[in-house]
Amino acid sequence: MADRGDVSGEITEEEVAGGGPEHTEPEPRGRESAPGRGHTLVVGAGMAGLAAADRLAEAGERVTVIEGQARTGGRIHSVHDWEGTVLDAGASWMHGDENNPLSALVRDTGVRTTAFNRTTETAYDPKGRRLLFDRHRRNMEDVNLLHEHMYWTTVGAGERESMEEGIDQALLDANLFRGRARDAKEIAHRLAEGDHGAEPEEIAFAAVASLHEFSGDDVVFPDGMSQLTDHLARGLDVRLEHVVTSIAHDGDGVRVAVDTPDGDETLTADRVLVTLPLGVLKAGQVAFEPGLPEDKTGAVERLGNGRLEKLFLRFDDVFWGDAEVLVHLGTEEGTWFHWYAAQRVLGAPVLICRNGGRAARFLAQMEEGEVVEHAMASIRTMFRKAPDPVDHLLTDWMEEPFARGSFSFNAVGSTDDDRTALAEPIGERVFFAGEATEVEHTATVHGAMLSGLREAARILG
Template identity: 75%
Template sequence: MQEDVGAEITEEPAGGGDAPAPAPEPRGREAAPGRGHTIVIGAGLAGLAAADRLAGAGERVTVLEGRDRTGGRVHSVREWDGTTFDAGASWMRGEENNPLADLVRSLGLRTAVFNRSTETAYDPKGRRLLFDRHRRNMEDVNLLQEHMYWANIGAGPQDSMEQGIDQALYDANLVRARARDAKEIVYRMVEADHGADAEEVSFEAVGAVHEFSGDDVVFPDGMGQVTDHLARGLDVRLEHVVLGVAHGGDGVSVRVDAPGGEETLTADRVVVTLPLGVLKADGVDFHPELPEDKRLAIERLGSGRLEKLFLRFDEVFWGDAEVLVHLGTEQGAWFHWYAGQRVLGAPVLVSRNGGAPARFLAAMSEGEVVEHAMASLRTMFRKAPDPLDHHLTAWTDDPFARGAFSYSAVGSGDGDRVALRASVDDRLFFAGEATEIEHMATVHGALLSGLRAADMVLEAQD
């Protein structure tokens, strides 16, 4: 929530036209001398990054995906007269020295940032806050975060983010309205960043994440372009739901429910990129069972809940603001709105709700969620019209996701992510954002994990 001026949308790459793109050359279909066959479970960013690197190194690769599309929790939706929006992962966190940014630039993809200098805040009654009041609130938030960072040094695994926030409020000597507003903003930030409540998130998570510098950017044409590129020419088998994974001295076998019925595929090894939420649901049978430290890590780490609502209107009624903040909403829902008139090129508002606000909305029907959102918007904009259309995500109920991303729950720590990423007998390898220590819950973390797992597979053969 910095107040920096957002950069302009980068120029679209030259070329294009309406001619269909040529079919990509098949790759990874045969093993080069000295290489073998690896099955990759999951065609999300982690799985496709692993498969892309393995295929490039001469490995035979088979990618199994339960959905009828690639991308996993990256899902670009194109349904509103050419407007593309990312229902899943959408932000690239820091574009400087970020390996994902390097890939994005090499592909010539358009990126954009929301203009934070236009950020406008409203009080619980829908009255616009004076600029100086909102600036003071954000200065208080930055002060709280600084105190939380230093207090985190002495934190233990059982300390929660809630306890850290309360201690920071005391240390910063914030009281009354200033303490109330700063605390609410930090709570909403925790819910959006972790998909969980402050009392559920480990306070140690404050200093655990390494952030790249530079702007946080989104993709006007969809982040799905990245996964589409990584999947080019690979043997990706959609609607292949993995039921079980077995391994032994002779290799691995993966049992799947495929369109033609149940079947078993064999290979030399497997890279598992199932989301933490799916592993926690225990829907895949491992034989022999996973090591105890890995099972305990799956149990201790948290799978966050975060959902988005996109609203499309016939015109912009909220002014030039690209970021809206609404304090004091019911159950904390609809705290943040991002306006897409410049970034997406259409009058679209999107809000993210995580943790308790997401659970509050989950008890409603889809129509009730939209009505609740509009009631909140009309507190700020009395004459806001009904939306022309909407899109509401349901990642928590998605059987192939079971949540948005991982978070460090109270009682968990870096050791759990180390255990989760460890290979088993040089047959089972693991990737996904949940296996990352410094880059968990990020798209670049998923990318790095896939590359790391692929390198481990290749090293095991040398």
């Protein structure tokens, strides 16, 4: 983030004319190595890469960040296409704002946060009839009971056992049957698809107990989560539209081949930190010389690559009442289960829905206009006279060449050992970070940040 040019507290003529104080470029940092330090290339300007680069630069390391896209942020992407409204097309939540390591960065940047008011959550049945408050509360109590039984059952779970098997066993242990079992199972499925970007049949049941959660509110960023990565990138040597094609290393250092707008180039350094998303590694878009060790290639193959897509719908007016979270049960292929009403959070009549796993794959077979029509059919089941949206934004992270997916998950047949293997450096030359290399904080922004800080400490150590 830029520094203010005038800090006297007085209003200058430039501010009156330009609408704000003049900003200056941040001081360059990480451009030269301090005595005893070297040069690190960081592949990827997402949260993991920039958190590492920020820490390395502060410690006197020379750092060059290489990013294939024309922007920083990676799978954090704040879109400013709608006047006055910022949409986080990628990562958007800070899960638990108490004791979360991301909280310190949020405080440093001074960005605004807010939480959706879940006390207003309203649920509708498959025919669009609003559920009584007591009925929805009972459903959520049943889901919490289900999760509690699932947690303890994971103690003896094998790596070939799926979350679907765990859910079915938990339904029996919790003594849930008929309508209560149906609703609890559906909600558990939708929550799993949102958390892992995959269907319960694909998710390793043993992974349920390995995730670490923080207390406090789950908060979002009305002015965009990209402010966090912008802050970390300030003053660094970040080279955009530099697409890495190969990474080679030997006893003398590393050589990274890149395709740039000005042609092919090879960058050399003492070491490289690779923060490529799991989907990019699976696609084999970057060649390694020598090839990656077998434990790493096996981990890349076994770990799951989750898909979570968002649809933003903008309307002229709010027609859904005061509720900020809408739940729609019994929809086709589990689509449009959770709607977040952002009139208070974003200051505009916007509905946001996240579709993961089966729902995301089902919608991916449609044209964009058909997806919007399908969404509106669901909305009009709940609100008969809902008008057409005046604008929309639909994500497609699986087709994004520098992401190839939304986040990693432990697939059936994979274990936490695969994440540990993926994080292991190759000698003193090639290091690895990213949420896929984290065991307790997978698929989160704070997990990506922690992985970058972990590898920065390893390099500096």
